[in-house]
Amino acid sequence: VIEQAIANAKLAGLQAWLDDGRLRFDAIDARAATPPGPTGTIVSNPPYGEQSAPRSASVPAMMSSVGDRLKQEFAGWDAWFLTSDRQLPKQMRLQETRKTVLFNGPLECRFFRFELVAGGYRPRAVPVKSEV
Structure with a gap:
């Protein structure tokens, strides 16, 4: 590729x-990416989870980790993500600044743009399993 x-x-x-x-x-x-410079543009076509049925639960978790990394390391950058998953901004905990609808073959997709700013790290709450 x-x-x-x-x-x-x-x-x-x-x-x-x-x-x-x-x-x-x-x-x-x-x-685990590190920026090669102070500014730039990232373009990504991440896995959508469309290949498996039911959709893979690992994709949202992975994209959440990617969003954390972008906020921690890539302030000042723009990131564009092509995906059929309309929940991607929520999964990444990022606010899109632009959203373009297009098709990747037969799949209706979104091309999300994120203007990355420094974000604080807030650990996610770990669900507690209750024993009954």
Whole structure:
């Protein structure tokens, strides 16, 4: 996928941006990402959970962790996420600043934009299991 994205960028006339680092493509664990600079733009097409039935419960938990990381490390950045999950902003605990409806093949999706600002870390409450 990365190789195809690079090839498409070259076809779009962006070779100079690739050469000087203004444009780069990475496949990383976003829950552990660190910014390469003070500002930038992230574009992501995360897993939707559409592939499994019922939908995977791990996707919302993962996106919650990604949202935490973005708030902690990427203040000053913009992030765009393409997803069919309309609950993504809520899962990430981020307020979208733009939402564009589009289709990814047959799937109706949203392209959410988030302007990232520094956020405080508030540990989530851990549910307590009561024994009866």
